[in-house]
Amino acid sequence: MIVESTPDPVAVQAIVWQTEADTRAFARRLAAHPALRNAFIELHGELGAGKTTVVRHLLHALGVHGRIKSPTYAVVEPHEAADLHIWHFDFYRFDDPREWEDAGFRDIFASPGLKLAEWPEKATKYIPRADLAIKIEAMLDESRQVSLSAQTPLGRELLA
Numbered sequence: 001m002i003v004e005s006t007p008d009p010v011a012v013q014a015i016v017w018q019t020e021a022d023t024r025a026f027a028r029r030l031a032a033h034p035a036l037r038n039a040f041i042e043l044h045g046e047l048g049a050g051k052t053t054v055v056r057h058l059l060h061a062l063g064v065h066g067r068i069k070s071p072t073y074a075v076v077e078p079h080e081a082a083d084l085h086i087w088h089f090d091f092y093r094f095d096d097p098r099e100w101e102d103a104g105f106r107d108i109f110a111s112p113g114l115k116l117a118e119w120p121e122k123a124t125k126y127i128p129r130a131d132l133a134i135k136i137e138a139m140l141d142e143s144r145q146v147s148l149s150a151q152t153p154l155g156r157e158l159l160a
Contacts, residue, residue, distance in 0.1 A: 011150040011159055018143045023050060026146075027057035035157040036062075037084060038112050040128060042120040045136035050144055051118045054134065055088055058116070062086065070118060075103065085113030091122040100126045131155035 017023045030036060043051040052070040059068050063081040071077040071090045079086040087108050100106060100123070109115060109128055120127055132155040135147040150156040 011156050013148040013159055015146045015148065016143055017050075017146060020053065023053055023144070024057045024061075027054060028061045030158065031058055031061035033158055035154050036114060038114070039131045039154055039158060040109070040115040041117070042127075042130040042133045043116065043118045043136065044120070044133060046138070049136040049138045051134075051136060052090075054136070055116050055118070059086065059088070062114075075099070076105070076108070085111070087113065087115050089115065089117040089120075089123075091117060091119040094119070094122045097126070132158050 015026070017026065043054060045051050052068075055070075056068040059079055059081070062084060064079045064086065068079075068088075069077075071088055072092050075089060075091065075094055077088045079088065089105075105126065117123070117127065117130070120130065129151055131150070131152045133147075133149040133151060135149070137145040139145060148159060150159045
């Protein structure tokens with residue numbers, strides 16, 4: 001009897017961000033990775049965990065200028081950096097499945113560019129599998145326990 005084993009589809013790394021400078025340094029390293037151009041990254045964590053802070057540092061590292069806020073009410077904010085299209089989603093208030101089609105989210109996820117999603121669990125039925133899932137947990141000492149889960153080959157490239 002031959003039993004084939006398949007490699008674990010998820011690669012996980014755990015890190016600690018002691019300060020916001022650590023978060024910024026992580027974002028800069030991620031922004032420098034060529035595979036990021038067409039990645040889908042989910043950000044998980046409670047309110048105040050630092051999801052939007054990660055996005056802000058990442059977008060600034062990619063060359064986006066100006067104020068970057070969470071698109072809680074708009075659900076998505078588009079950004080441009082050089083020739084890179086970026087969409088920052090916040091599904092916290094997403095609760096109407098018709099909005100998925102009406103707002104053109106299916107088309108956005110099918111197009112090239114970087115997609116970042118806060119509160120992706122609110123849209124699980126609609127979004128594709130993320131390349132990289134970032135789970136952030138705020139600790140009492142203000143540090144952040146971070147779990148990085150690569151869920152696709154592209155995600156594995158991002159963790160390499």
